[in-house]
Amino acid sequence: MDEYSRFVDWDKMDVTAQSQDAKELTCTEFQELKQLARQGYWAKNHSLRAKVYHKLISNIPCRTVTPDANVYRDIVVKIVGKRSSSSLPLPEFVDNSLVPTYCLNAEGIGAVRKIILCIANQFPDISFCPALPSVIALLLHYSKDEAECFEQVCRILACNDPSKRLIDQTFLAFESSCMTFGDLVNKYCQAAHKLMVAVSEDVLEVYSDWQRWLFGELPMAYVARVFDVFLVEGYKVLYRVALALLKFFHKVRHGQPMESDSVQQDIRAFVRDIAKSVSPERLLEKAFAIRLFSRKEIQLLQMANEKALQQKGITVKQKRQNVHLAVHAENFKSEIVSVKEMRDIWSWIPERFALCQPLLLFTTLEHGCSLSRFYSHSEGHEPTLLLIKTTAKEVCGAYLSTDWSERRRGGNKLSFFGTGECFVFRLQPEVERYEWVIIKHPELATAGTEPENHTSPASSTLSSGGAPSDPSDRLSPFLAARHFNLPSKTASMFMAGSSECVIIGGGDGQALYLDADLNHGRTSHCNTFNNQPLCSESFQISVLEVWGFRD
Numbered sequence: 001m002d003e004y005s006r007f008v009d010w011d012k013m014d015v016t017a018q019s020q021d022a023k024e025l026t027c028t029e030f031q032e033l034k035q036l037a038r039q040g041y042w043a044k045n046h047s048l049r050a051k052v053y054h055k056l057i058s059n060i061p062c063r064t065v066t067p068d069a070n071v072y073r074d075i076v077v078k079i080v081g082k083r084s085s086s087s088l089p090l091p092e093f094v095d096n097s098l099v100p101t102y103c104l105n106a107e108g109i110g111a112v113r114k115i116i117l118c119i120a121n122q123f124p125d126i127s128f129c130p131a132l133p134s135v136i137a138l139l140l141h142y143s144k145d146e147a148e149c150f151e152q153v154c155r156i157l158a159c160n161d162p163s164k165r166l167i168d169q170t171f172l173a174f175e176s177s178c179m180t181f182g183d184l185v186n187k188y189c190q191a192a193h194k195l196m197v198a199v200s201e202d203v204l205e206v207y208s209d210w211q212r213w214l215f216g217e218l219p220m221a222y223v224a225r226v227f228d229v230f231l232v233e234g235y236k237v238l239y240r241v242a243l244a245l246l247k248f249f250h251k252v253r254h255g256q257p258m259e260s261d262s263v264q265q266d267i268r269a270f271v272r273d274i275a276k277s278v279s280p281e282r283l284l285e286k287a288f289a290i291r292l293f294s295r296k297e298i299q300l301l302q303m304a305n306e307k308a309l310q311q312k313g314i315t316v317k318q319k320r321q322n323v324h325l326a327v328h329a330e331n332f333k334s335e336i337v338s339v340k341e342m343r344d345i346w347s348w349i350p351e352r353f354a355l356c357q358p359l360l361l362f363t364t365l366e367h368g369c370s371l372s373r374f375y376s377h378s379e380g381h382e383p384t385l386l387l388i389k390t391t392a393k394e395v396c397g398a399y400l401s402t403d404w405s406e407r408r409r410g411g412n413k414l415s416f417f418g419t420g421e422c423f424v425f426r427l428q429p430e431v432e433r434y435e436w437v438i439i440k441h442p443e444l445a446t447a448g449t450e451p452e453n454h455t456s457p458a459s460s461t462l463s464s465g466g467a468p469s470d471p472s473d474r475l476s477p478f479l480a481a482r483h484f485n486l487p488s489k490t491a492s493m494f495m496a497g498s499s500e501c502v503i504i505g506g507g508d509g510q511a512l513y514l515d516a517d518l519n520h521g522r523t524s525h526c527n528t529f530n531n532q533p534l535c536s537e538s539f540q541i542s543v544l545e546v547w548g549f550r551d
Contacts, residue, residue: 004050007108007140014221023048025055030232037232038284043225050142056231057152060166066158067122069147072115076146079117085110090133091120093169098212099133102220104140111146112136118150123157127316128171134215135167138223165235165299172315174211176305179351181239182207183301186348188243188290190433192250197347199263204351206264210242217271218245225280236295240287245271247286252277308352312551327358335365335543336389341427345385348433349399350421353383356549364544369518371499374546379405381548383421386504388512388521389543394535395428398504398512400495407497414501418494424504424512426534434534518544 023045027033042048080088086109090099094116101109115136120126136153143149159166168174182204185193196203214226230237249270259266274283292298309315327342334342346354361384362377378384382403389395399422406417425433496503502514512534513522519541523534 002047002050003144004047004142006144007104007111009103009105009108012103025052033232034229037229038288040225040228040281043228043280046142049224049228052228053139053142053152053231057155060155060159061161061164062155062158063160067151067154069145069151071122072118072147072150075121076114076118079121080114085113088113088117090116093120093126093129094132095130095216098130098216100137100216100220102134102137102141102223104137108137108140111140111149115140115146115150115153119153119157122154123169126157126169128174129167129169130174131167131211131215134223135227138220138227141224163295168211170315172306172309175208175314176302176309178204178208178210179305179309180298180302181210181242182351183305184239184243184292184298185246186350188292189246189250191254192246193347195250195254196263197344199258203347204354206267209264209267211238213242213245213267213271214238217268219272219275222274222280222283225284229284234295236292236298237287239298240290240292241283243290243292244283244287245274248274248278248283304350305352308355312355314355332358334360334387334545334547335363336387336395336545337427341395344427344431345397345399345425348423348425349383349385353549356551358385359548359550360545361548362544362546364518364541369541369544371502371514371516371518374502374518374544375404375407375497378546378548379403383549385547385549387543387545387547388535388541390521390535390539391542392536392539393428393542394426394539396424396426396512396535398422398424400504402495404495404497406495410498412498414496414498414503416494416496418505420494422494422504424534432534514541514544 023042025036025042025048027036036042042052088110090113099112104112112133116132119132126132132153135156136149139149139152140146143152156166157169168177185196185207193203196206200206214223218226226237226241246267249267253266253270259269278286293301327339327346332339332342337345342358346358361381362374367373367377380403383399383401384404385397385399387395387397401419401421402417407415409415409417423434425431494505500516502512504512511523515521520539521541522538523536
């Protein structure tokens with residue numbers, strides 16, 4: 001076929017999808033490259049795709065000393081020797097059961113193992129890289145020989161641009177990516193997430209498969225289209241495609257019985273057979289229709305998840321704790337929610353805190369109905385969980401991302417703080433989780449200056465829709481400004497507290513307002529999204545609890 005066909009078994013390839021029309025790629029502008037990659041400009045021309053891959057990979061900024069093709073030729077005989085390539089043992093940092101063949105011929109299948117072993121020799125710092133076999137198998141399709149493929153993979157691994165994340169090479173990076181994906185599912189695929197919670201004991205165990213869906217189960221034609229865009233746009237593309245896969249799985253399988261006793265296995269089977277229901281073009285179209293957070297915001301979330309894992313001492317692969325069972329039946333007791341209901345709440349909170357166990361900090365049954373005691377018992381804990389049971393037996397609550405001590409920065413005035421990870425929810429009479437809402441307050445419009453307009457707590461307004469009109473005026477929806485030394489004027493406003501009241505903005509127009517005596521409360525509800533109200537517009541509190549997170 002062409003000079004890049006050495007390792008390809010063309011009998012297994014769909015040659016009808018290949019075009020022999022001569023094409024060249026002359027553009028260098030990022031935006032134009034991005035559009036061409038998404039449109040599949042080089043997808044149907046094997047030789048052109050190979051040349052584009054070479055060009056894109058050669059432009060990756062790398063460490064000064066990065067192994068090249070000559071290094072491979074020097075070491076491969078010493079490392080492989082006379083052993084059969086099919087019997088070569090793989091290093092521990094790859095999953096031996098996941099070495100995709102991607103329509104490679106026998107020589108190509110053996111070459112994958114040889115290249116992996118040589119990379120292990122040259123990159124001793126790699127401790128966990130399950131995506132590596134797939135990347136090598138794919139690039140062999142577009143390489144003239146093993147040495148050329150080795151050099152291209154080495155450039156991807158040796159990328160030294162801190163803003164350009166490519167392939168996870170440690171268990172810490174991989175595990176934090178799984179947690180980040182879980183957080184994104186919780187935000188962008190709520191219907192699918194609800195299904196995962198219902199049918200699996202540990203949702204993080206399911207989401208830990210997200211890279212396997214892409215670099216293990218997805219057919220060759222789909223992986224190549226994803227890789228086209230990945231080389232141009234980077235790691236964020238992988239999140240997009242994995243979210244789209246989960247959305248399609250939920251759409252196709254919703255209401256149908258499970259095909260196995262494991263949703264994990266069902267998703268893998270769905271991705272393997274995705275050609276039956278979704279084309280590569282439709283998959284990418286769905287992926288890029290998701291209005292995902294910015295690359296910077298996702299990077300901050302990834303950093304927070306890595307930090308949480310480091311604090312837990314989880315930096316190397318080990319038997320995974322069943323995160324969904326962090327709420328242990330034998331030592332959990334609440335007057336408001338059951339163990340099952342608390343586990344449902346745990347499935348909504350950010351993954352880095354789902355590693356922790358609940359710790360009761362305050363309850364009106366023991367500490368009385370005093371707002372000052374509420375603050376004193378809650379301060380010093382971040383995040384916290386607020387649970388309320390009304391005299392009408394309604395149950396609602398809020399996940400609060402920020403320490404209540406932040407309220408003091410406003411002195412005696414009602415002070416606003418918090419991040420977009422805050423949310424409110426209802427458990428009784430029906431379960432519902434609401435996206436965030438920002439509490440508008442003119443006093444924070446200009447940081448460090450005296451406000452022109454003063455608004456009393458009673459006249460503070462609640463805005464539905466999830467974000468200010470100008471996106472640049474809000475912080476990352478996930479993380480607090482003070483964690484990253486960002487300007488205070490970008491701080492989001494999701495919680496408010498004073499000696500007179502507590503206000504919590506929860507989302508979709510839902511918000512809670514609690515009086516100082518903690519006996520009465522009100523809700524604010526906007527019908528923009530036609531959601532049921534959080535609870536009665538005015539209610540009496542039967543029991544109120546505040547829970548912290550214990551390591």
